[in-house]
Amino acid sequence: DTYLDAPINRDSVSAAFDVRLTPTLQWSVDGLYQNRKVNGSLFAISLADGVDTPSPVDGSQRLSQDFTYHQTTLGTVGSERRWNIAQNWDMSLGYRRMRQTRTNYDSFLTVIDNDGNYTDDLFRWYSKQNSDAANLTFTGKLQTGNIGHELIFGTDIQSGERLNGINFGADTLGTSNLYDTVELADP
Numbered sequence: 729d730t731y732l733d734a735p736i737n738r739d740s741v742s743a744a745f746d747v748r749l750t751p752t753l754q755w756s757v758d759g760l761y762q763n764r765k766v767n768g769s770l771f772a773i774s775l776a777d778g779v780d781t782p783s784p785v786d787g788s789q790r791l792s793q794d795f796t797y798h799q800t801t802l803g804t805v806g807s808e809r810r811w812n813i814a815q816n817w818d819m820s821l822g823y824r825r826m827r828q829t830r831t832n833y834d835s836f837l838t839v840i841d842n843d844g845n846y847t848d849d850l851f852r853w854y855s856k857q858n859s860d861a862a863n864l865t866f867t868g869k870l871q872t873g874n875i876g877h878e879l880i881f882g883t884d885i886q887s888g889e890r891l892n893g894i895n896f897g898a899d900t901l902g903t904s905n906l907y908d909t910v911e912l913a914d915p
Contacts, residue, residue, distance in 0.1 A: 738764040752812040759805040766799075768792045771834035771851060782844050785906050793901065795914040796835050796850070802828045817868035828857045835901070844906035850915065852897045859888040 739762070746756035770792040775781070785791065806824035813819050832853050837846045865882030901912040 735768075736764070736766050738762065740764075754810045755807070756810075757805070757807045760803070762800075762802045764800045764802075765797055767797045768794060769796045769798045769832075769834050771832070771836045773837045773839065773846070776838055776840045779839050780842050782839060782842075782906055789907075789909060791837060791904075791906065791909055792835050793848070793850075793912055793914070796833055798830065798832045798834055800828065800830045802826070814868075816870070817866065820865045820867075821863070822865075823862045824860070826857075826859045830855045839906065840903075845903060846906060847903050848901040848912055850899045850901050853892065856891045857888070858890075859886065861886040 740760065742758070742760040744756065744758035746754060748754050768790060773791070804824065804826040806822065808820055808822035810818055810820040832851060832855075834851055836849045836851050838849070839846045861884065863882060863884040865880065867878070867880045870877050870879065899915040901915065902910075904910045904912065
């Protein structure tokens with residue numbers, strides 16, 4: 729629970745394993761799954777044209793409605809193989825996949841006058857983000873006279889996709905005041 733009675737629920741599980749397959753070859757794999765929901769969420773507050781910056785709001789007062797929230801689900805898994813290919817030289821090959829979805833049901837407040845009155849618009853949207861990455865890296869040490877060198881070089885490739893605005897919608901919930909909020913109906 730938060731100070732303003734807007735609970736944050738986060739469930740997650742993760743695991744990581746590594747194994748030495750041979751004296752010169754190590755393999756690791758890891759994964760994470762997380763589901764996080766923030767209740768009573770407020771996306772932003774903006775000022776209408778000509779409205780001055782308002783006086784501070786009492787910190788014990790929540791501006792968001794009880795039914796607002798945003799929820800994020802994230803899953804990622806990765807694997808890496810590391811070989812000792814020669815004395816003082818290693819090669820690693822890795823891959824990672826990430827998938828994330830986010831559902832928003834947030835209030836966006838627009839302060840419409842210098843008395844702190846605002847309109848509360850509920851924005852609903854669903855976004856999705858996917859990414860994949862792979863890399864190949866070489867690390868090593870060499871000596872030139874009395875000077876030691878540590879070298880690293882490699883390559884990386886990434887791809888990503890982001891989808892926004894799926895099932896997008898907005899409703900004006902009503903008006904309220906920064907210093908005396910009222911409960912508005914969930915549409």
